Amino acid sequence: MRWNDIDQMTCSLARTLSVIGDRWTMLILRDAFLGVRRFEDFEKDLKMPRHRLSERLRKLVEQNALTRVQYQTRPRRFEYRLTEKGVDLYPVIVSLMNWGDRWMAGADGPPVELIHRNCGKQIVPALKCPECDEEIRAREMTARPGPALRKRGLPAYGRAAPRPVPAGDAAAAINRAR
Amino acid sequence: MRWNDIDQMTCSLARTLSVIGDRWTMLILRDAFLGVRRFEDFEKDLKMPRHRLSERLRKLVEQNALTRVQYQTRPRRFEYRLTEKGVDLYPVIVSLMNWGDRWMAGADGPPVELIHRNCGKQIVPALKCPECDEEIRAREMTARPGPALRKRGLPAYGRAAPRPVPAGDAAAAINRAR
DNA sequence: TGACTAAGTTCTATTTTGGAACTTATTATC
DNA sequence: GATAATAAGTTCCAAAATAGAACTTAGTCA
Secondary structure, three states: OOHHHHHHOOOHHHHHHHHHOOOOHHHHHHHHHOOOOOHHHHHHHHOOOHHHHHHHHHHHHHOOOEEEEEEEOOOOEEEEEEOHHHHOOHHHHHHHHHHHHHHOOOOOOOOEEEEEOOOOEEEOOEEEOOOOOOEOOHHHEEEEEOHHHHHHOOOOOHHHOOOOOOOOOOHHHHHHHO | OOHHHHHHOOOHHHHHHHHHOOOOHHHHHHHHHOOOOOHHHHHHHHOOOHHHHHHHHHHHHHOOOEEEEEEEOOOOEEEEEEOHHHHOOHHHHHHHHHHHHHHOOOOOOOOEEEEEOOOOEEEOOEEEOOOOOOEOOHHHEEEEEOHHHHHHOOOOOHHHOOOOOOOOOOHHHHHHHO
16 A cells, blocks of 8 residues: 555544654654744754755645744745644644653653643643543543444444454463453 | 664654654554454555565564564464553554544544543543643643753753744734744 | 465565755845 | 855755565465
8 A cells, every 4th residue: 555545544543644644744743832933943953854844844734734924025934833733733742752751761761841831830641531531541442433434334443353262272361361 | 864863862752753653653553452463464454565564563572562472383373462562652543543533534524433431431532631630732831851851951942942033024923922 | 285374575666765965035244 | 246144945866665566484274
């Protein structure tokens, strides 16, 4: 499968990745969240090829995650700002950072801390259930076909169906565990 | 900058991307969360090149996000399971899905819904502040240098410093807004 | 013996990326 | 008035990563 076809998968994750799932886009967005807006500043901070940056910014503008705003007239210069759609990627950035902090940080600890202005405290944002307010754990979640898949009458996420395990196999017990 | 050098950036996001920031890894992990464990099943579902799959699985095992477990002896066959480090990527997957659901879904609505077993309800998990329990909004968050950067005495994320805006420029007002 | 299964590996053409140099419009400096 | 500087790009080409198809390995089943 070609990468260009990825947004045609009936999968929100794949569609999201079609927008931000390349080498640089996520880092560009991180910078945008930190207040970077100008081409030169992105380039200096990320040390990425200018052509690539130009292309990625254009794509993000096309996708409406950023807007290109003229900030001076002579010579005409533009800067890039997060749109609502772009700002809404914040949880993605934060989750990725959290994971990096927990699993990839060096002995010195995480490079950046987040402060919540509301309460003034340094926090690690966490996923919660809006119904029962419990913290979300992967094992407690189930996926079921949503409207788009039900409509099409597709088998959806039936892949997780338990497989027959060769009887008496040593792995069987573990297999049932997960 | 070469992609291989990305994990040397002092940035948790970059380090995370060095593990899962390529074309397929995230989709492999999604499948893993849905219960897929075997090479053939990943391959059939994702329709990705086998060599690529093999390489990505190997890398995830090296990084300790998956383990390779033998599930039968003759012939020896292995399957891949999420480790704690892997399971901990759930918030990343969920955030990406949420965004896709909100911004990239077709007219039919999202392809998958999540059920929280705890309360039995269909939910959209959200990032919350563990201190004041408010939902996290990008605009209410500030980043400051964490231990790793303070130790090194680096300028950290000073890039967001306000720039002088040409006086009287039409963009100035908007510029201050954000 | 030959077909089949699961999990890979090998090969090659195509696509994407990285790096450096060049362009354009305009202001500031010698 | 020529020369440099700045910001935001674009152009060109070599190097790296990816896609797709075919092949391998080890063992079972008819």
